[in-house]
Amino acid sequence: MENxxxxxxxxxxxxQIQVLNGVDLAVPAGSVFALLGANGAGKTTTLRxxxxxxxxTSGEVVVAGRCVNGAHPEELARRGLCLIPEGRGIFxxxxxxxxxxxxxxxxxxxxxxxxxxxxxxxxxxxRRHQMAGTLSGGEQQMLAMARGLATKPALLLLDELSxxxxxxxxxxxxxxxxQIASEGVSILVVEQIAQTVLKxxxxxxxxxxxxxxxxxxxxxxxxxxxAAYFGT
Amino acid sequence: xxxxxNQQRVExxxxxxxxxxxxDPATARDRMLLRAGAALMIVGVVLAxxxxxxxxxxxxxxxxxxxLVTAVIGLCLTVAGGALFLRYSMAQFLRFWLARIAYxxxxxxxxxxxxxxxxx
Numbered sequence: 001m002e003n004x005x006x007x008x009x010x011x012x013x014x015x016q017i018q019v020l021n022g023v024d025l026a027v028p029a030g031s032v033f034a035l036l037g038a039n040g041a042g043k044t045t046t047l048r049x050x051x052x053x054x055x056x057t058s059g060e061v062v063v064a065g066r067c068v069n070g071a072h073p074e075e076l077a078r079r080g081l082c083l084i085p086e087g088r089g090i091f092x093x094x095x096x097x098x099x100x101x102x103x104x105x106x107x108x109x110x111x112x113x114x115x116x117x118x119x120x121x122x123x124x125x126x127r128r129h130q131m132a133g134t135l136s137g138g139e140q141q142m143l144a145m146a147r148g149l150a151t152k153p154a155l156l157l158l159d160e161l162s163x164x165x166x167x168x169x170x171x172x173x174x175x176x177x178x179q180i181a182s183e184g185v186s187i188l189v190v191e192q193i194a195q196t197v198l199k200x201x202x203x204x205x206x207x208x209x210x211x212x213x214x215x216x217x218x219x220x221x222x223x224x225x226x227a228a229y230f231g232t
Numbered sequence: 233x234x235x236x237x238n239q240q241r242v243e244x245x246x247x248x249x250x251x252x253x254x255x256d257p258a259t260a261r262d263r264m265l266l267r268a269g270a271a272l273m274i275v276g277v278v279l280a281x282x283x284x285x286x287x288x289x290x291x292x293x294x295x296x297x298x299x300l301v302t303a304v305i306g307l308c309l310t311v312a313g314g315a316l317f318l319r320y321s322m323a324q325f326l327r328f329w330l331a332r333i334a335y336x337x338x339x340x341x342x343x344x345x346x347x348x349x350x351x352x
Contacts, residue, residue, distance in 0.1 A: 030242070064242075065249075066250055066252075068249065079252060080241070080245045080248065098339075102335060154241050
């Protein structure tokens with residue numbers, strides 16, 4: 001299977017602090033790829049580099065066979081590279097419908113965006129006129145995902161989907177992730193908690209100190225995870 | 233090659249990425265121009281101040297004219313530096329601001345249309 005996303009020897013820094021030290025990664029088209037690692041391993045920075053929000057100091061970000069270093073994030077997003085950030089990035093004082101209406105400005109008409117959002121997340125239909133800030137954490141995550149799906153993504157980047165959510169909610173969200181992937185969307189998901197994501201992932205990688213320490217099928221990585229988190 | 237569902241979307245994505253116009257990945261240039269803008273603003277102001285005190289400290293009208301020219305050059309540098317600084321520091325912020333304004337205008341227009349439908 002060809003790769004929809006490749007990172008080649010990516011180095012990145014925040015001023016003097018080196019965060020990524022030569023990340024190599026390949027996400028095959030139509031797969032779910034889990035990027036795991038402890039806090040501070042460089043997972044979120046990796047997503048930011050892919051989305052064009054942070055420029056690497058060296059290396060290449062190759063999307064759909066083309067090096068896109070220097071591309072504007074909005075240009076990438078418009079073409080179907082969607083990042084759902086940690087913390088969800090929703091507007092607390094806009095309603096669910098207003099969020100969907102904003103998303104509908106990109107690719108699809110509002111009716112289609114509503115259908116996508118409410119079919120996948122019926123709970124959002126019940127809350128359509130509610131301010132996003134008053135939704136529960138799980139509902140906010142659903143809204144962030146619905147808004148992302150409204151851009152008709154080909155490559156979806158998910159940052160810490162499970163953050164602050166109950167295990168049951170996380171499981172149901174990952175069921176949706178598996179459904180989205182089954183429709184051909186390539187998904188790169190960053191997580192600290194590996195348990196649930198590994199159930200739906202086709203491939204996984206463990207990051208340690210800004211580098212990918214191990215890549216493979218989820219079953220092959222279980223031993224690496226304890227080393228990555230506890231240094232054992 | 234394994235066929236994946238929604239292959240059409242993937243092909244569309246590839247085509248759109250291939251067509252995308254990319255700016256020079258040398259992003260260090262943006263940072264350099266931002267710093268150059270800030271430096272020019274400072275240099276310009278310093279030149280103007282030095283010229284003021286210089287002209288104040290001499291009675292030679294020829295020297296005073298030279299200081300005057302120096303002060304004008306300083307002002308020009310400040311304006312040019314300010315423009316550079318604004319271009320490379322505020323552009324991103326202004327883009328989001330513009331998007332917000334556009335969204336709010338659209339909302340207001342939608343409300344007016346909705347109101348007119350109710351009224352009719």
